[in-house]
Amino acid sequence: MTFDFDQVFDRHNTGSTKWSRYPADVLPMWVADMDFAAPPVIVQALQKRLEHPLLGYSVSQDDLREAIVADLWNKYAWRVDPQALIFLPGVESGFNMALNALIEPQQNVVVQVPNYPPLRHAPGHWGLNKVELEFVAQADGTYSTPLETLRQSLQGGGALLLSNPHNPLGKAFPREELLAVAQVCLAQDAWIISDEIHAELCFDGRVHIPTASLSPEIARRTITLMSASKAYNIAGLKTSFMIIEDPALRARVNHARCGMVDSVNPLGMEATRVAYSEAAPWLAELKTYLQANRDYLVDAVRTRLPGITMNVPQSTYLAWLDCSALGLDNPQQFFLEQAKVGLSAGLDFGDQHQQFVRLNFGCPRSLLEEGIARMERSLRHLKA
Ligand SMILES: Cc1ncc(COP(=O)(O)O)c(C=O)c1O
CATH class of the missing domain: 3.40.640.10 (Type I PLP-dependent aspartate aminotransferase-like (Major domain))
Structure with a gap:
């Protein structure tokens, strides 16, 4: 890869909508904004x-x-x-x-x-x-x-x-x-x-x-x-x-x-x-990176996040996670409080039963891994 999509930037105090909503200990994975630098040619x-x-x-x-x-x-x-x-x-x-x-x-x-x-x-x-x-x-x-x-x-x-x-x-x-x-x-x-x-x-x-x-x-x-x-x-x-x-x-x-x-x-x-x-070369590499993130997420949901299921996104960097088998009143709030992961609440998208959350996987792999690890730990505590 010519472009570095693994680089993690500290976006706190940059006025980023995504990184301003929650306290610093929360990993934000909500609004449709990716944690990658803009293409160098644009900058x-x-x-x-x-x-x-x-x-x-x-x-x-x-x-x-x-x-x-x-x-x-x-x-x-x-x-x-x-x-x-x-x-x-x-x-x-x-x-x-x-x-x-x-x-x-x-x-x-x-x-x-x-x-x-x-x-x-x-x-x-x-x-x-x-x-x-x-x-x-x-x-x-x-x-x-x-x-x-x-x-x-x-x-x-x-x-x-x-x-x-x-x-x-x-x-x-x-x-x-x-x-x-x-x-x-x-x-x-x-x-x-x-x-x-x-x-x-x-x-x-x-x-x-x-x-x-x-x-x-x-x-x-x-x-x-x-x-x-x-x-x-x-x-x-x-x-x-x-x-x-x-x-x-x-x-x-x-x-x-x-x-x-x-x-x-x-x-x-x-x-x-x-x-x-x-910026076509950058976009081509971004898509490869996002697709690999998607595959990683699909596999992690299947093997490490019991009670959550998802369809395989064919596009976008957004995943729609079905948490209904967890039996929670409000999964968005659960993951925010127990996992310190900031997801989007399904209710805002018209999910009346409030059983879905949306996860943004447009981020360096290490952040995605961290988000999943946090969710996995919170589910272990839920079961215990
Ligand atoms: C489907 C869709 N439309 C529109 C927007 C927002 O577009 P804009 O910022 O250009 O108003 C978004 C942003 O997440 C989106 O996902």
Whole structure:
């Protein structure tokens, strides 16, 4: 490996969201932020950018747009017009803008559960009716979309807020399922708001499928949201982009900023340009490292954490752990207090019975080993 993903950085007192929530004796494995240094090419590019000491309001330049559309073509064989991009200070802003612009009060917004909490909360921000659609657990440990319930929920139009690849299930939608889901939306004249922030992080040779790349008809009903923030670990730079191919629809959504969604910062745009044009070797090694972490975790859960089960994440660096066999009222609290490991509570993702926790394995192996060892010890005490 050319890049050192084993290096552990002390992130205390850096203002890191992840490392500020809990006391210093807790190992944080919650928010989707990895404990790896950003790609060296990005850090160097930012240092160079700062040699020009002006940091005023900024707009995207052609080279940024070109870098993104070239990357979309290289990674997913998806041709996008550079003018189809709208830059935003966050994917979350983007899906909220799309809901505000497109959905009528009497229409439903469908969110599959479990799901990323801000996706679950977004319809409520606009007084819209949310329908939570449970994934169906399959015998092979994967999850699928109940198409008929989706169809019924979208009667009268509305929108599907899709997480593709899916947080927290780590599900990379197979083409047939994604196509079937999109066709249901089309048949109901519903919009597809497709959050693809984890697109790059698919494992086992899988390639992400952008929803809008399925067909021109689907593209016309789809708002895509992407960012370099997850894969290249630059989430704090708050730079993302929306892709809307139809110019009239793009203008409509772009007008829904409501004075709350501002322009993007110049460092974030530079980092994004470099991520897509120069950081491919880093990303390739990161994926290898993450996949090995995933395998380590899957094995550890199976052999060392009795009472916990998990599906094998096909993408993302997030694991959805089923703790129901432990018989705990609140597993997140148990692991926080007894193991000193800070996980995300399933309840926030729509797990009503509060029996799941989400673990972030995007960290140096030694931290993952430490987290698992702590959880293992706490379970031994639970049994004793
Ligand atoms: C599915 C998903 N969407 C959006 C976000 C947040 O994106 P942003 O920081 O660009 O608003 C996250 C972060 O964890 C995420 O997992």
